[in-house]
Amino acid sequence: MASLLGVTLLALALMAPTVAFVPIGGGVSTHVSITGTALLQKVTETCRDVAEDAGDDFNPTGSSPEELVQACLGPKATGLVSGAKFHSALQEIYTQNGLVDRDFVNSAPHHFNSEAFLEGRSLITSGMAAIKANIRKENFKAARETLGRVLHTLQDFYSHSNWVELGNKEPYRNLIRQDLPLENLADKNTATCGDCASGTCPNQILPNILRNKILTSGYLDVFSPLKPEGKCSHGGKADATSTTVPRGGISKDERHSNNAAYHDAAVKAATEASLELLEDIRFAAGDEEFLRMMGIARSSVVCFVIDTTGSMSDDIKEATSVVYEIIDSQKGTQDEPSEYILVPFNDPDFGPMIRTTDADKMKAEISKLKADGGGDAPEMCLSGLQLALTGAPSSSDIYVFTDAVAKDFNLKDTIIALMRSTKSKVSFFMTNTLGRRRRSLTASFEDYKELALASGGQAIQVSKSQLPQATDIILDSSTSALVTVLNRATNVGSEETFPFMLDESLTNITIYITGTSITFTLTNPAGVSQNHNEPSGKLGAIQTVGNLRRIRLNSNKQAGLWKITVKSTQPYTLKVTGQSTLTFIYDFVESFGGPHSGYATLSGRPQAGQPANLMLSVIGRKGPSSMTVTEVGLVIVSGSENATNGKMTDMGNGNILVTVDKVPEGEFVVIMKGVDKVSNSEFQRQSTTQMSISKVNIQAVVGSSVEPGKAFSIPFSVMTQGVGGPYTINARNDKQFTMNYPNKLTLTTGQYANGTLTITSPAATESGTDVTLTIEAKSSSGSDSNFAVLRLSVLNKITDFFQPVCKLVAVLADDCPQDVSQCGPHWWGLSANLTDGNGTGIESISMRQGNGTLTHTLLSSPIVRADYNASCCSQIVEFVAVDKVGNVGRCYHSIVRSGGPPALTLSLPLWLCLLVSIFVAKP
Template structure:
């Protein structure tokens, strides 16, 4: 990575006034700034390593995340590659970092307050174990959530302790190494601070504490001013202990005139420590999975949920043939999916979920599907869909193939909650168009599929077996990372209506989908040229019909500006306009929280009725957020009489926009945004796909740790309503079918929280790294009002092995290398080392991190693995990482540079010490 790029990333991450205030919204927050800088630098280094391994150049055209993604994916990324998923991953980490200030505001270990060093270190190390285990099982969302919390706690050590006052500038490696002791901690009876009567002093740490290098941190009291005698306070307006002698505080949260140097030193140390932790996670996960965790992949994830009941016997061969053709058509192209997921379902079985990045493996798994069971039963469709929604990444495209209604209709509310949380799009291919009657109030119907598809922004397509190949073109259209929605509407019953939508210069592959029967429409471009529904090939595009789906692909030279489509039908219909473009936005509904470090937290459920709705929106442009500007943001109803509520936008910096909508529409709505692309000076229109609505019910629940296999995990939760009180039913579902105990109902008093507990016990056989997705719902007795919360519980086996692999340098043969680097060409050098795992869990993988030579090693199953490295004398550095089976990372570094200092020690040393010694003698 060039120095210019490093400086650009640092400037991008640390711009703005450094105060811990807004956990969401860019450079206005120290935690966001530190985390952003560290993440972008580590992602950049990972992308550079991947590029070198693939043999191509890594040349970002700028420092924005969008340009970083484009460069990271290399020369194959010639088409539209969106940075939206990378932005979403970054925001998810920032968000969960910020939530530590809300959910654990009074927890000393989470902030390294009140000298809670051992407890704070335990939170970090247990969190890192969970992250590594989650990545191993491809539970990237759970990994990102935990990563945000861990980074917050790690950074707070440097901000809230006296580490930098003691003169240290490098990270305290012992915080992420539980096998190393935390030394020289001040005990509870040791005074640590002098009195600061004016409240802010440059450095109130006592001289003897500084001389003896005693580690302490400020005591924090939100509800009490009590603290041990002579102890430092955290300080600030929210700390009551700051008024108790010794007064003042040592927190470096804010950059003030009296602590500029200390604040900057703490930020630098926290940034370096964050990089150190991210590198440890990256080396354990591997470069590819680290980038996948960060949302950087060539294209979208495609998920198939397929009915294998007996009634599909005539259809399943056609489904297999269609999907094989689809997979082959994308293989090796720019839009080849980054991952395939398959979930079969039957009755009563569903699953397992099969996921792979290999197209040929997915084709083989699809080929194994066979129809079995009765001729025409309702089946476990929603159970299969639940697995897909919890297993696939957010904003995935999920395609369901079935010919029958859902037997497990009781999961419908859970499915809606998961759709809203994940923002994934679900499209149903229903290969039987005959209407079914409900067998009972609890039985499903095809209308349920239509409602779920509309809620997600997808389609409910009814086709015959022969029409299936034409209908599945929609999968080809949506298998891209750069898919955007311009407009989506639904009418039931249909009526004569004209819809207007804006097409901009950045849009390509513009496609219009219309579902319904006996639908007549006319499409008109900005110049007044029209094409009707019965013109299969006209002046504006090509229309293909399959079942109830009309697919209109506009011509490549379609005019930009305001288009219209006029419907004249009394039958129900849906309309969706999509295209491919880098210009888009991501959003979350948020709520403000107060406390010592106030900010905004993402809502897991629905926004509160009777209150303004608040959204945090991130703009994504071709050259980063600075290349686009927002015009209007509004909430718009999709179905029924169209209402639009405009919001007031506040620029939070770095492309983040806080939007407040005072009058929220009744019913289901989506987010609509207009803006200007500064590159082309074109006005653009974009719309979210997932529908949302408001609720008078509110549920609070926080997952504060991992669960252990075979042990009960207790989750406290609280429910409140602003509506009429009374009995509210409580329902909980999880995607692993693990038994849970919780109250089936709570009696609520308006405006007051009712508290309860849910207990879940993962089976002892649950693999470490499993993520359990839990949906908790509260519903009024009438069923009119409800809300939900979606939580992820990581199941992690208790680990006692924290010792990384060790390295013994056996020999270095570099005598033939000439003194002058210019003469190195014909000569080679060799490096030989023995790698062992101290606690015996075994080495799982060995990777060459630096060096352009050839690395070989003996069997990993042996107690001692011999690594042999040979390289040209022109490549003078080697760094090898060894990862054991629980994710501990050891590093071995050696340089033959003549100016590199003393030769490597030929004795057994922990790899972290090898690395530290190398750094101290001049490693670049």
């Protein structure tokens, strides 16, 4: 049975020659392609508008997402710009779009089946409110996930209803407007379809339904053939109602000869509807926040988790110095961080998490940190780290500064689950490790090393005086387009040779070895070598501090097969990194069935005893076509085994389904090899987050938002293919909300046991708050476990669905000449009153079109007056007013003449007498 956690963008429907409204297929119109077309178009429009407002050119060099990101970031994007974050954002949206077809397969509102129009519209509008609230709280991942689900439901309306059969060519705007009525809906007793024994009739809709423009949709049930008398079915083998008279179905999910025109019309309308929804969200969020939600950012986030107990003054001083250096040296460059995050911890307190895009604000916040309190007690290190892992974007680099082991190591399994789920790297800077605060504890620095290794980070052990030298690693990684070439570890001291491939695209190549009693020899493709006791040699510069050895290769490095031979009597880790736009992102997935089969992203560990599937998206310098992938496999992190390669299936657009029949035992990572066509050189890339297999499986689904002050129930199921018996259940959330759940479940091998978790957010919780919840199941022996990671959004009940209203007060115009070339010395303007009626009040007013000046009175006033003045050379103005829950009112006016005689010129008083009072919003 498939997990109920997340769905990847792709479904295995390759047998269908041309399909749409399914996750993926051989045709050109799918849920993914419809969503992708709309997203790329809206991002492109936003980037172009931002560039024009800044006076910059917007000239993408190609059509790939990578080239769009490069152009979108503008003049600052002078260095390497990775498209990985944008790809990841798209994947998250596609993932949740596909999830609807699996987790809500028999829910009529989620697909507008069975004439559930009001309920389906409610899912869309409540989802839009949640997206806007999440963006306001900078919870972009939650916003993307909800966006994917909402777009699926919206798109299904056009495929599952008779909207296009009624002759409609434009989107049904009322679906994203709760304040507008849904009209002419068929009632339950109205027959809507004629019988179609073959199931392939061109149009089953009854003539009177078409004539009277009555809206209906097909009934669908995967289990029961029952439906109201005379009603249309969805159709298809998975629809049990399609064999009940009237037989057949009106679904336009797939394109056939009998429905090609309607299918094409549905695709077009669904695409336009998706664009309208995205435009509304963009206007509510603003251009900058919309692009941040879409992963258009300069470089990785800088995230610090800092111990503030009394002995940490030197460490805090160094962390502050590093932050200042990053800000001052990278400000205005491509490597300037897109966001700064700070989480302090002490005992017994931790947090709050401080996040900002403002470098000066981060300087001020980190300067406030003082070493105080804590005494001889260990600190809440992992509690602070949990906040960072759930608050920072996926694939972030997180740096922990502490001089003591944590007393909250009971969170260790939760932290590992979050690391695996977010693919973020955590590095620990541990100082003064012989302090007396650690003597009574079972935890040690080895536990930090285990956590760092699990995430692909570093565990650096130095004296306080050495700390300034060790933090060079932070400067190395706070840069754009960072990739990992090699990531290995050893459990026992030994001598081992590690080969790795360096390609022409790599720059700033750095090798890190963490461990003690280490010697090594580095050799390039030409056979030139340098060993550990040559600080400055022919191949690079070596820096040794504490247990860290950092080798920065010379800029004239040679592409080809390198090797490093390491000898040590103790365990150690080895990592090779560089800068390159050539990389990949991936998810482990499992297949699911139903009307639209597909692949679901695993939130936990892959299942033991089964082939492992992963969906991999490759990112080249000029899109996926600029590279060839030759191998994808899994490689044990600790050990000398070669990679276990998988079978690759090209899913199109740079997406590859990889199946590994025999999954390695132990902790493994993903490795990809291929050829960069730009330089015609071989490359190698490796993931950083460790993964392993499990015989335990956990299923859980979050179907809606959480209302503040009210209990929210989440059913979950646990199954094992291993030994049955009692399994311990642990659940934690990053907001410390009250939860109730069974502490144990008794499992029978191969059968699911069910439980329910109830979580309650305080009544005062702010709308848009994002909650990350982990559920863990562990065998009584502790030998096997798995986890599920869920995200919940807290959303106040929305009662204001009404857009702000614009009323024209005056149009003030000079005699704008009809010949635009003579417009220079002339001007025009207007005044309008903006109100929000009985709503929540106007929060912002911004210009969307026009090169003039827009001013307005205080937004707190019941009536806000907006004044606009512009040259006659700029003849169109559009501005938007957004209220406090994200409703968007659009105001548009044009003085463009369509030709013919000049417009009538009136004196100002006569203008005022003849004004029309209503300033109509642009459709």
